Amino acid sequence: MTFAPSEDLRDMPDDEFRMLVRRFAEENYPKDMPRHSQRRLHWREVKPWYLALSRRGWLCPNWPREHGGMGLSAAKQLIMIEEFGRHGCARVNDIGIVMLGPLLIHHGSEQQKAHFLPKILSGEHIWAQGYSEPNAGSDLAAVRTEAVLDGDEWVINGQKTWATLGNDANWIFILARTDKTVKKQAGISFLLVPMDAPGVTVRPIENLELFDEFSEIFFDNVRIPKGNLVGEVNGGWTIAKALLGHERVFIGAPRLSANALAQLRALAERTGVAGDPAFEDRFVRLKLDLDDLAALFESYVEKLRRGETIGADVSILKIFQSELFQRISEEMLQVAGETAGLREPLDGDARLHAAGAYLMARPTTIFGGSSEIMRNVLAKAVLGLPN
């Protein structure tokens, strides 16, 4: 399957672009799909929207146009995120789009690009990320899943975990140990593994939302072609780390906190807490935090717009956003009173679901680098504090 380049929207004025995206979401987001869902959707649920984006050539706003992307500026990508969020569009299975695609574009061979990128664009390949292991979480470089070259094949043994929507994926990229004799970061390779290969087992894990968002994935003498290595042997750590650029900015977008604060307001009105001076003071503090976060986020977007590089200080956004989201959700839990303990949303209205927001906010300070690891990085890379 080949893809005609999508229409070139790079030079369209931002306001006009925003209206175009808004109209597209309104007209093309499948009517029978959930909107404003608090949990991620599985592939079987989200596939129609994925394919609608694919048909329009809008699946990969971040990829260059020659690879079937839209080649958009960070500012325009943000507009798409905002407008899709506004309509309540579900997030698609985007690991191939956000993680693997850009990595292959930078570090993959021509063959790999030609083979894999179109299959992401068509929805034929749904990717999972195989980084974390039971004993390699924050200390990711400690991965032990091992790949040994046997003739023309890598033989893989080990276990990955916390693969988001791993039970939807038919391919997984992994960091595997290929040299045990060197410094841990220097003995890791980046491999592409089909999940239907013999020896791959997937076990879904239910999270606190009672949703099977994660999976454990076991590799038992799994054999893949030698050519499924990306980059150099033992060069996997470097290319995996290089991926963290623009994405870091978007992780810090104020959208989750902004939605949660609107929910808090609605909940306070519903439960009669609104107007209580103590609540209103707490609310204003949260609102001030949100507005300042938005101002800080805008300053990073502005840097991207000017083509400046983003430094390690961008982690500030992620820390503050995720911790603010948690504080707002904790306030929701309080404002909801006893109804916070109910399993189903108050009045069946997802916006009033304090427990849902509370649980949804928990992992945001863990994934993509825990707040503690982020603070370690900031202390050293930005403040220059000693080891």
Place this chain on the structure above:
Amino acid sequence: MPPQEDDAAENVRMIRDSTRAVVAADGDLSRIRAQRFQQSGFDPAIFATMAEMGWLTLRLPEQAAGLGLGMAEYCALTEELGAGLVPEPLIGAALAHRMTGADLAEAGICVAAWQDDANSLGWRKLRIDGGRITGTKRFIPDATGADSFAVATAGGVAIVAKDASGVRLDSEWTQDGCSLGTLDMTGAAPLAVHAADAVDDALDEATLATASYLFGLSGRVFAMTIDYLKTRRQFGQPIGSFQALQHRATDVKIQLELARASIASAAATLDAGAARAARSAAVSRAKCRANDTALLVARETIQMHGAIGFTDEYDAGLFVRKAMTLCNRFGSSAVHRRRFAALLKEAA
């Protein structure tokens, strides 16, 4: 980049450079230390240099003999002054000019006298009756060294000479070695009266400039603290290698970056000529963040330095005491949260 953006960035750079005239380039604070609790608490010669550079009228349009600079530039200026703890009353004098829209050179050193009460941003209590003023203005920074006051009243902004008949000034030292005055007027006759339409805008601008001053001093004293964490050794290693301190230092850094963004976005909101409520909300937000950040930095500075941080001979204390006085100037965080909440309600 559009040309006007280029110009603004260039103006900001130039104004930052120009502060070298009054801020020691090597960061030396001996002048600041020596000035404390002496005479008027500031140096009239340095104030004169500021006036010569046109800073007192920087917010007036060029037609009115001002510099016609935006809030981005004004905030850059006060940030540098804050980093140098410059005590001369630039903000109070610039406020006097901005409230009146006039060149007040003939009134000598003229500072704003606007505040009616503690814990309030109110300024409209006094009136001008038959050309005379009776009543009190409180919390006037650096009043001792001033020659005259721009007194904000419901009936206009009156320029009142300190030595005029019916005028009495009481002054008290503040923690930072400057002073706060109380101006009692009994049938005082002003030198001139200007319309009061610009007072609200002028106060918002002075509030934001003060937030930026606080941000400047917070950044400087935080840098001192980071240096200390890198060099002070205990248990055989620099204390900055301890994770507990690293994480707390990072929390301060997060607040500083929020303050930077908050002030910059408020300045942009004012410079873009947004609606009155949006301007005031942005200013209140920035002042809250700057206040709270300055007090956080103050707390962590003393704590991370240990006992030396609690001595007067160590410079960190100069910053702490300045933060203590400025966090309530033009409104505490509580005052500004209240105003922000009211504006939010209005907008809903």
